[in-house]
Amino acid sequence: MSLNAYDGILLSSFGGPEGQEDVIPFLKNVTRGTGVPEERLEEVAHHYRAHNGVSPLNEQNRQLRAALEAELAARGIDLPVYWANRNWSPYFAEAVTEAHAHGHRRLLALVTSAYTSYSGVDQYREDFVRCLDETGLSDEVSIDRIREYFDHPGFVTPFVEGIRDAVALLTDEGAASRIHVLFSTHSIPDSAALASGPEFGPGGAYVAQHRAVAGYLSEEAAPGIPWSLVYQSRSGPPSQPWLEPDINEAIAELAEMEYTAVIIVPLGFVSDHMEVIWDLDTEAMATAREHGLAAVRVPTPGTHPAFVSGLVDLVIERATEAAWADRAAVSALGAWPDHDRVGARTIQPQTA
Template sequence: MTTYDAVLLSSFGGPEGQDDVIPFLRNVTAGRGVPDERLEEVAHHYRHFGGVSPINSQNRALKAALEAELSKRGIDLPVYWGNRNWAPYFKDVVAEAAANGHTRLLGLVTSAYTSYSGVGQYREDFEKALLDNGLTDTASIDRIREYFDHPGFVMPLVEGVKSGVKTLTDAGYGSSDIRILFSTHSIPTAAAKASGPEFGEHGAYEAQHLAVAEKIRELAAPGVAWSLVYQSRSGDPRVPWLEPDINDFITGLADRGEAKAVVVVPFGFVSDHMEVLWDLDNEAKATAEEAGLGFVRVPTPGVHPAFVAGLVDLIEERLNDTPAEERPHLTDLGPWPDHETVGTYRDPAQPGSAPAAPTAPTPPSETVEATA
């Protein structure tokens, strides 16, 4: 068994009020020279909701749910919550954990897929948090594997798709009238390829989404057509990003007479944060209405009991050093491997003890900023 003394719930972060919006967006785009005027074009998404991102309250709820599930199972691990772009920042949370004697942390990242933003950048965040606190040689951070095809992540989406299709069929649409649109965050095509070129032109990022979409459709609505679409692209318009955009695709479906209604599945996200509430519930829904298509949006896993239980299963998987062949997965791509340890933990009771052994190598990840 592997010993950890705390869980580090790791996320993107978001503003907590109108005065936070531009400083938050400056953090997100740091190093890219994006002027405040450009940031204001994105800021109106947050200002529409009073400058408050829902991601923070969602992470507080997830933290509480994880604590309850860990306690229920008799697992004595405190849960800390840290963010990349807004308070509580990783640097401060890692310092707090160390001050409490917790120096062997297990990171639980709120990103289910392989990408630079979901893998490589979090590793950099963890490295910097240890370095800034002078803990590189005395603390370590591992992280649970990508869980894109873990039953705990997939089954709440299956439940949602079943419900969404039923809502439309109850409204009079036939199964041939419906198209399931599996939506995820677009990233630069070069970044997608770098996430694992051995998986195809658009790397592991696209391959994972395609595999999960097919599994969800198979389990929830085997007679209904589906498509993978992308949302929330940003950055230089001259840079190629993954397509098709969900709004363009919805318009095209209507123009070609290929569907009369859509079930939108935001399976690239774990909670109903800004890119779901604005980009889907606002923009994509409006596009569908303008095109005369019925529209249903499926909930993200959020704090669904199966998702929370699945995350704790993943924590136990690391605590118990569960062999790969015994790790649950619903596609042929899984189970995704573990990652190398960040930092070097040495047991204070055994001075001079050997560093913790690294786990399997991190899968390739892109080297381009993926989101804005």
């Protein structure tokens, strides 16, 4: 299959440290310009230090890159996959310079963020603009990105399977008399959530998208079981309103309501990076144990075949400018719009 609109894929992610000496420099990259004090960085640093200073995200992205290459090859699509990060090497400038050196000029970014928010959408666009400016390639290289895929079947299917497995496990263990499903995502400031799409009301598009997917998953994988949307990984000052409730507070309240088990669904996350394995697998699971609740954490999409296949479907959708009716989406919100191109806008797709 020939996708003449693009000649390379840019797998774009957050990044993470690769050793103890990288932890503080990485966190300074993440918080650059925000005024976060050193003592707060040290608080977060111990999450990474407990894992030898290594973020699992980088290895997960290496595996995702390999899985994408295999899926593209299986479909006969000849597109190289470059991998780059916002906050740690390989940086965007490194990957784009490499792609340019190999003769590639029309890149399509696969961003490891499924929802609409500043950090998941606008900040990546800013990264791409800055990268092309820094490398001097703004007139030669263009970068498009796939749309938000929060309700694409490829992203949703792994959660459906995981929730069903969790219900079955808790049932087999005799803990299913009163289950509650907690769909967890990253908390962001209320103001940032509203800015993601004011037309959706309080919480903006960010909350609306999560609620839409959670509702679908509940009906598809756990009908009749109550659910809540909860938040994790808050990092702002106490004086600034952020999305609530916190997952740990929600677990404590469920225990008081005499629930016997919780299923934790990391709905806002693509892979098992540090905020999943620390905030959920460590802290939230400890809170559940403390309150006598059985708990199961559902896997993230990671390199699940449906997710990898879905990303390639999204590449084809964007490259072929698929009709709106042909764009896959499982929620009532439907497929999200495409994003404008960054960079060499005058470049036209080559003909075969």
